[in-house]
Amino acid sequence: MSTPPARYGARPGLLRRLFHWLDRRxxxxxxxxxxxxxxxxxxxSWAYIFGxxxxxxxxxxxxTGVFLALYYVPSADHAHVSVAYIVxxxxxxxxxxxxxxxxxxxxxxxxxxxxxxxFTWGAYKGRxxxxxxxxxxxxxxxxxxxxxxxxxxxxxxxxxxxxxxxxLISEIPWIGEGLRELLRGGTGMGTLTVSxxxxxxxxxxxxxxxxxxxxxxYLFRKAGAAxxxxxxxxxxxxxxxxxxxxxxxxxxxxxxxxxxxxGLLSVFRPFELGPAANPAYTQYLPRPEWYYRPIFEMLKYxxxxxxxxxxxxxxxxxxxxxxxAPFVDTSPERRPWKRPVAMGLYSTVLLGMxxxxxxxxxxDRHNPMVAKQVQKQKQEIATYMQAPFKPQVIGATPxxxxxxxxxxxQGKALFTGQGCNSCHGDNGAGTxxxxxxxxVGSKLPTDRLAGVIRNPxxxxxxxxxxxxxxxxxxxxxxxxxxxxxx
Amino acid sequence: MDEVDxxxxxxxxQAAENVxxxxxxxxxxxxxxxAMLIAAGGVFVGVLLAVPLVEFAADPLFRKTxxxxxxxAGALSEFADLTxxxxxxxxxxxxxxxxxxxxxxxxxxxxxNVSSHQALSSVCPHLGCQxxxxxxxxxxxxxxxxxxxxxxxxxxxxxxxxxxxxxESKVEQGRLxxxxxxxxxxxxxxxxxx
Numbered sequence: 001m002s003t004p005p006a007r008y009g010a011r012p013g014l015l016r017r018l019f020h021w022l023d024r025r026x027x028x029x030x031x032x033x034x035x036x037x038x039x040x041x042x043x044x045s046w047a048y049i050f051g052x053x054x055x056x057x058x059x060x061x062x063x064t065g066v067f068l069a070l071y072y073v074p075s076a077d078h079a080h081v082s083v084a085y086i087v088x089x090x091x092x093x094x095x096x097x098x099x100x101x102x103x104x105x106x107x108x109x110x111x112x113x114x115x116x117x118x119f120t121w122g123a124y125k126g127r128x129x130x131x132x133x134x135x136x137x138x139x140x141x142x143x144x145x146x147x148x149x150x151x152x153x154x155x156x157x158x159x160x161x162x163x164x165x166x167x168l169i170s171e172i173p174w175i176g177e178g179l180r181e182l183l184r185g186g187t188g189m190g191t192l193t194v195s196x197x198x199x200x201x202x203x204x205x206x207x208x209x210x211x212x213x214x215x216x217x218y219l220f221r222k223a224g225a226a227x228x229x230x231x232x233x234x235x236x237x238x239x240x241x242x243x244x245x246x247x248x249x250x251x252x253x254x255x256x257x258x259x260x261x262x263g264l265l266s267v268f269r270p271f272e273l274g275p276a277a278n279p280a281y282t283q284y285l286p287r288p289e290w291y292y293r294p295i296f297e298m299l300k301y302x303x304x305x306x307x308x309x310x311x312x313x314x315x316x317x318x319x320x321x322x323x324x325a326p327f328v329d330t331s332p333e334r335r336p337w338k339r340p341v342a343m344g345l346y347s348t349v350l351l352g353m354x355x356x357x358x359x360x361x362x363x364d365r366h367n368p369m370v371a372k373q374v375q376k377q378k379q380e381i382a383t384y385m386q387a388p389f390k391p392q393v394i395g396a397t398p399x400x401x402x403x404x405x406x407x408x409x410q411g412k413a414l415f416t417g418q419g420c421n422s423c424h425g426d427n428g429a430g431t432x433x434x435x436x437x438x439x440v441g442s443k444l445p446t447d448r449l450a451g452v453i454r455n456p457x458x459x460x461x462x463x464x465x466x467x468x469x470x471x472x473x474x475x476x477x478x479x480x481x482x483x484x485x486x
Numbered sequence: 487m488d489e490v491d492x493x494x495x496x497x498x499x500q501a502a503e504n505v506x507x508x509x510x511x512x513x514x515x516x517x518x519x520x521a522m523l524i525a526a527g528g529v530f531v532g533v534l535l536a537v538p539l540v541e542f543a544a545d546p547l548f549r550k551t552x553x554x555x556x557x558x559a560g561a562l563s564e565f566a567d568l569t570x571x572x573x574x575x576x577x578x579x580x581x582x583x584x585x586x587x588x589x590x591x592x593x594x595x596x597x598x599n600v601s602s603h604q605a606l607s608s609v610c611p612h613l614g615c616q617x618x619x620x621x622x623x624x625x626x627x628x629x630x631x632x633x634x635x636x637x638x639x640x641x642x643x644x645x646x647x648x649x650x651x652x653x654e655s656k657v658e659q660g661r662l663x664x665x666x667x668x669x670x671x672x673x674x675x676x677x678x679x680x
Contacts (some may be wrong), residue, residue: 067542071583078584085584090545092538245520252524259531391586 036244041227041236044247047121048225050114052251053258057107058213060262061145062206064100072152074198076191079154080276081392087273088389098266104146106258108291111142112350119325119346122334123226126233129326131219136322138212141205148201150289154194156377159277160286162197163189168299171311189279229334274381280423280434280464285373287364294353297360318349393429411481414474423464428485434465441483449482450475546583555579556656556663559595559605565662568597571606571619571626571637578666591666593653594619594626594639601638603652605664612646614671626650647674 012020023029040048071090073082086093115135118124124132151162166189170180185192224236231238241247278284288296295315302310329342336343364370415421415428423434430436440449453475456465470478557576559565565572571594580587594606610617615630625642626635633644640649654665670677 063539067539070543081584089584090542091548092541093545095538096542245524248524249520252527256527256531259535389584391581391584393588394582394585395588 036242036248038221038225038243039240040225040243040247041231041240042238043241044243044250045228046250046254047117048247049251049254050110050117051220053110053254054107054114055213056255057103057110057258058209060259061100061103061107064096064103065202065206067096068100069202074152074194076154076194076277078392079152079194080273083153083155083273084389085391087270087385094270095266098269098271099262101271102262102265104149105289105291106262107142108146110258111139115139116346116350120336120343121226121229122233122329122336122339122342124326125329125332125334126223126226128219128223128226128233131216131223132326133323134212134216134219136319138209138216141209141212145201145205145209146289146291148197148205151194151197152201153273154277155274156277156281156284156380157274157286159189159279160284161288162193164286165288165292166193168311171308173308173312226334229336231334233332233334272381272385274377275384278434278463281462282464283373283459283462285370285377287374290357293360294356297356297363321345405480405484407477407480408484410474411477411479411484414470414478415481418468418470418478428482434463437482438485440485446479446483449479453478549581555665556658557591557666559593559655559662559664562657562660562662565595565604566598568595570621570624571596573608573619576664576666592616593664593666594650595662596638601652603639603655604662605653605655606639607651607653607667607669609651609668610646611648611651611669611671611676612644617650647672648676651676 019028068086071082071086071093073079083097086097088094118132118135147162147165151158166180166183169183170176172179181187183193183196184190185196226233227236227238287293298314299307299310302308325342329339333339364374415424421428423431424437425431425434428437428440430438444452452460453468453470456467461467555578557578559574559576560572564574573592573594575590575592578589578591580589592608594608596604596606598604608617609615610628610630610633612628612631612633615628617626617628617633617635619625620627624637626637626639628634628644628646631645633646634642635646635650636642638649639652641647651669653667656663668679670679
């Protein structure tokens with residue numbers, strides 16, 4: 001419809017004239033019409049809302065991600081402190097980061113719903129192979145996004161979970177080791193790993209996702225909506241309803257629900273940031289995000305040389321089946337109860353994943369050793385979150401006003417002489433290997449400080465703290481020096 | 487293969503064509519109530535989401551560029567019996583986003599009764615060189631362009647547009663605290679630039 005004739009004598013409103021002006025130049029009306037007049041056989045349905053939900057979530061991730069990059073720095077030295085700055089210091093920082101981090105989980109949930117709906121409705125049938133494959137590609141790209149994004153805050157869990165995750169890649173025969181090194185930018189995890197994951201997360205994968213979303217939507221519009229399961233995939237007979245307005249309303253209602261859920265979650269349970277990655281914390285029990293728990297759990301049942309089976313063969317079969325579905329399952333039958341093999345396989349895999357994921361959480365709770373460590377880690381995260389933001393100190397720590405206390409001078413010499421500074425940093429400023437000792441004097445009484453230097457606690461020993469057998473005078477000097485660190 | 491256009495494929499096209507033919511599938515006008523509702527809802531949600539984004543991006547605007555920090559110049563007793571300016575090096579902190587920059591700056595602390603101000607910046611107000619104290623002449627001298635300042639920092643000679651800038655100072659628990667600042671160069675009046 002071109003602009004409707006204005007009532008005789010009445011001058012159309014400003015908005016209308018503006019739209020008309022724009023429309024004559026940019027054909028906005030036609031564009032909207034093209035986008036919204038998509039025929040849906042059998043009419044609008046709540047079953048079809050997930051695709052739009054995903055599109056919205058992806059845009060939300062892009063927008064929040066771009067804003068987070070205003071402050072984030074992808075390097076091992078600065079990643080954690082810059083995220084801590086976002087979370088603890090920048091206005092609305094914790095909120096936006098939470099929307100982004102929870103958004104990743106939301107993507108996984110809605111993606112699974114979208115996949116399950118499409119599969120159950122048999123909507124991959126009827127010359128929709130490419131549409132289906134483009135969707136699967138998007139699924140794997142999103143999995144890549146969650147994996148790479150998880151490392152970027154460079155906190156304890158990010159570091160250790162990604163160490164394990166990249167180790168798994170090395171199980172791939174022939175190229176595994178090389179692939180892991182390529183991904184990490186070296187044999188171990190380090191600053192190049194952060195850069196690489198950042199570039200993959202922010203440039204490579206989003207670029208591919210934009211492309212494949214376009215392909216997916218184009219192929220969808222080309223093939224047309226599949227409609228209800230009783231509908232013939234090639235010759236739809238059901239009366240059609242246009243996407244606009246009812247389906248659009250449903251899609252928007254779902255999107256609105258997602259926004260509200262993410263918003264409430266982010267306000268009332270902000271996504272946490274753990275303490276900075278400390279590779280020496282060998283007791284640390286890394287746990288992947290909940291959606292990787294099934295794979296994590298499955299690997300427990302493939303010990304040693306069989307591990308490659310768990311990592312490659314089982315997921316390989318599942319992926320292979322998903323890819324093959326539209327090529328193998330070619331009958332026009334779409335009603336799920338008439339497709340026992342396809343539905344049986346799909347629900348077995350899905351239920352298996354749910355069961356494995358549940359089992360993983362259950363075991364963590366019921367193994368006392370694990371439960372204790374997991375609890376401890378939770379406590380460490382909580383403590384870290386409560387602490388105020390500590391900026392990263394740059395530049396020479398100024399020579400403390402020349403101390404009147406010769407013990408302090410002697411203690412400083414011991415601090416360097418005994419190699420304390422190689423882990424705790426010059427002037428006790430802390431490194432990635434060991435915590436800062438600044439202010440330690442106010443945390444521990446003098447005799448306790450001397451005690452843990454002589455006999456470190458098991459946790460300290462495990463983290464790599466040696467015991468130092470100093471003479472009483474030396475110890476007095478060292479403790480005096482530590483006390484002076486403020 | 488099924489790539490040949492089969493007669494039944496026309497069913498799809500027919501279905502799409504039916505859309506235009508059937509009055510109940512007429513594309514609703516822009517003025518429909520639902521469309522208005524969607525537009526209003528969209529604007530509302532958009533604004534709601536834009537607020538934290540703007541706050542987040544504009545965060546640096548609402549922070550002081552350099553937090554007002556007082557630096558410790560030393561115990562007041564150290565400066566009690568000065569006969570000529572002392573040159574303590576103070577540590578200056580500057581917050582830069584998530585960084586805390588620590589730098590060391592030399593300043594002058596004047597003997598009592600020389601001036602109403604106790605601390606002077608050692609930065610020449612001409613072009614920012616470091617001035618020196620010349621003890622036997624009781625003058626500050628700038629090695630770059632030869633400006634000369636009296637023992638209270640007042641301008642005696644040279645291209646500098648004004649005397650040495652004083653630094654705000656106060657005494658806290660027996661220690662002399664100084665607020666280190668930079669001043670605009672080449673102007674006749676002292677003007678803080680950060």
